[in-house]
Amino acid sequence: MSRLESALADLRLADTLASRDTALSRLDPRAKIVTTIAFLFAVVSYERHTVVALLPFLLYPVALASMGEVPWRWLARKLALAAPFAVLMGIANPVLDRTPMEVSQGVTMAGGWISFGSILLRFALTVTAALAVVAGTGMHALCAGLAALGTPRVFTAQLLFLWRYTFVLGGEGARMATAREARGGRGSPTLAVYGSLAGHLLLRAFERAERIYRAMLARGFDGEIRSVRTLRWSPRDTVFVAGWVAFFIAARAVYLPLVLGRLLTGFGG
Amino acid sequence: MSDHLVEAIGLSYAYPDGTTALDGASFRVAPGESVAIVGGNGAGKSTLLLMMAGLLEANAGEVRIGDVSVTPGSRDLVRRTIGFVFQDADDQLFMPTVQEDVAFGPLNLGVSAEEAASLAATALDVVGASHLADRPPYHLSGGEKRAVALAGVIAMGPNVLLLDEPTAGLDPAARRRLIKLLQAFEHTRIVATHDLDLVLDVCTRVLVMEGGRIVADGAPDAVFRDEPLLARCHLEAPLRWQG
Amino acid sequence: MHMADALLSPAVGGVMWVASAATLAVCARKVSARSEDRLVPLMGVLGAFVFAAQMINFAIPGTGSSGHLGGGLLLAILLGPSAAFLVIASVLTVQALFFADGGLLALGANLFNMGVLPCFVAYPLLYRPLAPAGSSRARVGFAAVVAAVGALLLGATGVVLQTVASGISSLPSGPFLALMLPIHLAIGLAEGLATAALVLFLAKARPDLVASPVPVRRRSLAGLAVAAALVAGVLSWFASPRPDGLEWSIAHAAGTAELKAPESGVHGSLALVQATTALLPDYDMPAAKVALEEESPWPEVNAGKSFAGLVGALATLALVVAAGFALGRRR
Ligand SMILES: Nc1ncnc2c1ncn2[C@@H]1O[C@H](COP(=O)(O)OP(=O)(O)O)[C@@H](O)[C@H]1O
Numbered sequence: 001m002s003r004l005e006s007a008l009a010d011l012r013l014a015d016t017l018a019s020r021d022t023a024l025s026r027l028d029p030r031a032k033i034v035t036t037i038a039f040l041f042a043v044v045s046y047e048r049h050t051v052v053a054l055l056p057f058l059l060y061p062v063a064l065a066s067m068g069e070v071p072w073r074w075l076a077r078k079l080a081l082a083a084p085f086a087v088l089m090g091i092a093n094p095v096l097d098r099t100p101m102e103v104s105q106g107v108t109m110a111g112g113w114i115s116f117g118s119i120l121l122r123f124a125l126t127v128t129a130a131l132a133v134v135a136g137t138g139m140h141a142l143c144a145g146l147a148a149l150g151t152p153r154v155f156t157a158q159l160l161f162l163w164r165y166t167f168v169l170g171g172e173g174a175r176m177a178t179a180r181e182a183r184g185g186r187g188s189p190t191l192a193v194y195g196s197l198a199g200h201l202l203l204r205a206f207e208r209a210e211r212i213y214r215a216m217l218a219r220g221f222d223g224e225i226r227s228v229r230t231l232r233w234s235p236r237d238t239v240f241v242a243g244w245v246a247f248f249i250a251a252r253a254v255y256l257p258l259v260l261g262r263l264l265t266g267f268g269g
Numbered sequence: 270m271s272d273h274l275v276e277a278i279g280l281s282y283a284y285p286d287g288t289t290a291l292d293g294a295s296f297r298v299a300p301g302e303s304v305a306i307v308g309g310n311g312a313g314k315s316t317l318l319l320m321m322a323g324l325l326e327a328n329a330g331e332v333r334i335g336d337v338s339v340t341p342g343s344r345d346l347v348r349r350t351i352g353f354v355f356q357d358a359d360d361q362l363f364m365p366t367v368q369e370d371v372a373f374g375p376l377n378l379g380v381s382a383e384e385a386a387s388l389a390a391t392a393l394d395v396v397g398a399s400h401l402a403d404r405p406p407y408h409l410s411g412g413e414k415r416a417v418a419l420a421g422v423i424a425m426g427p428n429v430l431l432l433d434e435p436t437a438g439l440d441p442a443a444r445r446r447l448i449k450l451l452q453a454f455e456h457t458r459i460v461a462t463h464d465l466d467l468v469l470d471v472c473t474r475v476l477v478m479e480g481g482r483i484v485a486d487g488a489p490d491a492v493f494r495d496e497p498l499l500a501r502c503h504l505e506a507p508l509r510w511q512g
Numbered sequence: 513m514h515m516a517d518a519l520l521s522p523a524v525g526g527v528m529w530v531a532s533a534a535t536l537a538v539c540a541r542k543v544s545a546r547s548e549d550r551l552v553p554l555m556g557v558l559g560a561f562v563f564a565a566q567m568i569n570f571a572i573p574g575t576g577s578s579g580h581l582g583g584g585l586l587l588a589i590l591l592g593p594s595a596a597f598l599v600i601a602s603v604l605t606v607q608a609l610f611f612a613d614g615g616l617l618a619l620g621a622n623l624f625n626m627g628v629l630p631c632f633v634a635y636p637l638l639y640r641p642l643a644p645a646g647s648s649r650a651r652v653g654f655a656a657v658v659a660a661v662g663a664l665l666l667g668a669t670g671v672v673l674q675t676v677a678s679g680i681s682s683l684p685s686g687p688f689l690a691l692m693l694p695i696h697l698a699i700g701l702a703e704g705l706a707t708a709a710l711v712l713f714l715a716k717a718r719p720d721l722v723a724s725p726v727p728v729r730r731r732s733l734a735g736l737a738v739a740a741a742l743v744a745g746v747l748s749w750f751a752s753p754r755p756d757g758l759e760w761s762i763a764h765a766a767g768t769a770e771l772k773a774p775e776s777g778v779h780g781s782l783a784l785v786q787a788t789t790a791l792l793p794d795y796d797m798p799a800a801k802v803a804l805e806e807e808s809p810w811p812e813v814n815a816g817k818s819f820a821g822l823v824g825a826l827a828t829l830a831l832v833v834a835a836g837f838a839l840g841r842r843r
Pocket residue numbers: 284285286288289290308309310311312313314315316317
């Protein structure tokens with residue numbers, strides 16, 4: 001059960017992070033969404049053995065995390081938690097793909113190791129960028145941005161309700177499990193116990209939904225959820241989007257590390 | 270202002286599973302009156318309030334506000350006239366921030382976004398919760414949630430306020446603040462509660478419910494002296510009388 | 513099993529995104545058209561339930577391991593496929609955003625594998641026919657288990673197809689599938705048992721809630737079949753320029769130097785990728801490719817270049833770190 005509790009604590013923390021006033025949180029959520037999508041596509045568009053050419057893209061998550069004052073330890077912890085999956089999916093590469101490839105003069109590596117490294121780097125890039133944006137934006141602004149970008153209202157309302165009541169229902173679930181443990185329940189419950197535990201939680205979910213619906217009706221709900229929240233696009237947002245997209249294009253077009261290396265070592269090319 | 274007059278006439282209701290919750294409840298509340306509905310768990314208080322707000326349809330009987338009968342057809346009028354503060358504020362506060370939540374009701378009444386925002390600001394000020402405006406409701410304390418839920422209802426400018434167990438789960442300070450707010454509200458108030466001390470502070474009249482029926486109706490001072498009645502209804506004389 | 517950004521090519525990720533986004537749009541329209549206001553809070557709260565329930569494990573009898581609910585099938589049983597898809601999509605989205613489960617590009621694939629397949633394939637084609645209205649409890653339980661297993665196996669196949677079509681991982685499809693299917697058979701059994709337990713619990717406690725399954729119309733099934741065929745077709749179109757993933761890795765494993773065919777395969781698909789994503793022409797020069805033979809677009813391998821590449825990589829990293837510090841200072 002600690003899993004549920006720690007997940008809730010995690011969500012709450014993300015919410016707290018997003019509620020601070022930072023350079024990142026002040027940006028229009030649409031700007032952050034659009035730029036991050038461009039970033040994701042740029043990163044994943046590289047060939048499978050790409051490692052070094054991806055390095056300049058680290059700048060984006062790093063900049064986001066700095067602008068959003070996202071704690072590095074938090075990012076690192078989330079990254080580590082999600083990492084096993086990427087490792088699992090890539091670990092077969094070194095075994096399956098042994099074609100030698102020259103990495104530097106006289107140094108060759110199995111292609112599989114290089115593509116494995118590429119998977120890990122892609123993973124780190126995409127995950128940290130997404131996490132930093134979320135921590136610097138928050139669920140509510142994100143939903144407002146998604147709605148403004150054309151996501152169906154039913155879905156953004158669904159996301160907001162889910163977010164809101166995860167704290168309530170998750171809390172109820174955690175308390176029920178704690179009560180079970182307090183009465184000596186240990187380890188995972190059997191299926192019968194689970195059916196009753198989760199079943200009661202499901203029943204409460206239905207009752208809760210009914211009460212919320214009534215409360216909404218009492219305040220004039222007619223099927224549409226209206227909000228006074230408004231989004232404002234400022235020149236800062238334009239600069240953010242244009243600047244980063246230009247950078248992604250440049251990094252995609254020019255092999256930046258090699259250019260840099262040549263400048264530094266004086267070898268012409 | 271005849272539509273302040275609230276009337277229940279022979280209300281009966283059974284839940285779909287067969288439980289009888291109301292069994293012929295009748296009473297009349299005059300404009301500006303502050304009335305308590307007391308009774309043990311399951312006496313039918315919440316069901317009665319839901320029906321008065323037009324959120325449940327009676328099997329028999331009717332609710333009237335002024336000369337209008339509360340039916341699905343009169344829903345709009347009822348929404349404007351009656352404000353309902355639910356027992357569990359988590360059921361009521363569903364919008365991302367306190368300000369948006371308080372503005373939800375006014376927006377549904379068709380006012381402009383600016384007007385709704387200003388109504389919300391005023392209502393938050395009334396309940397002393399202006400500083401919470403940008404917070405998400407789920408990070409608030411119980412007392413703060415209750416205050417915000419009340420603001421969300423006040424912002425709609427109701428003539429009649431229904432409150433279901435408003436002090437349940439509040440600490441003494443939050444309870445005291447809520448009582449002050451209720452005393453200050455000038456319109457009709459109908460409060461379902463177990464908190465008989467709150468009744469003494471806020472209400473001029475009390476209805477006692479038992480088994481879906483109104484079994485007593487009178488001034489709190491008189492009704493709360495009837496020990497056998499209180500005992501039968503799972504109630505106890507107000508704490509301040511016990512010392 | 514979540515699909516991950518790191519394993520997806522933009523083409524496959526994009527196709528899956530389009531497929532899932534289209535499903536989402538259709539479902540949103542259908543649910544709005546049902547104009548059942550009470551669905552709004554109900555869907556939200558059930559999403560929160562699934563989110564919480566996924567983290568409550570139960571012991572699987574006789575195995576010593578534990579399982580948990582996935583939720584897609586349960587939601588379809590309780591809400592009907594369209595509303596269920598919106599709910600499970602919201603859960604997966606929050607998980608992708610806040611727990612980095614899968615990632616944003618992979619979200620399209622994950623919505624497809626864990627949302628579209630259980631809601632629009634397993635529920636109407638397995639669960640409903642096996643457990644029509646008025647079925648006995650045993651029958652409902654059996655149908656839930658069969659449908660859950662079916663959904664999970666389909667989902668696992670989806671993960672394999674998407675991975676192989678992307679070509680980022682070297683996992684060959686055959687062995688990969690052989691690895692994935694048994695695992696997901698077990699996960700599916702667990703999910704089925706959990707779903708059955710919940711549906712039966714609810715049927716007993718509140719029969720009114722499960723009494724009226726939302727009918728599935730034949731027309732929407734036909735539409736779905738067409739959509740599925742389209743997705744499969746497009747995916748295989750992307751996958752086809754490369755020789756079958758299996759051959760590709762066998763060639764590598766055998767150490768044969770026949771890099772020509774596969775290489776052109778990679779470029780063939782890369783060209784498609786670029787056509788799709790409208791990014792700049794492919795100038796990327798991974799250090800690794802420097803070693804490739806004559807037809808490599810970066811033919812001469814010389815000391816200078818490799819050394820420069822190494823220095824450049826380190827310098828890039830140093831710059832990124834410095835930029836991070838500089839930005840951090842400025843605030
Ligand atoms: N949703 C429901 N379904 C079935 N029975 C209910 C429901 N809500 C309340 N009841 C029953 O109706 C009766 C009156 O309940 P309620 O109005 O909530 O009483 P009170 O608010 O005075 O505690 C009780 O017996 C209760 O168990």
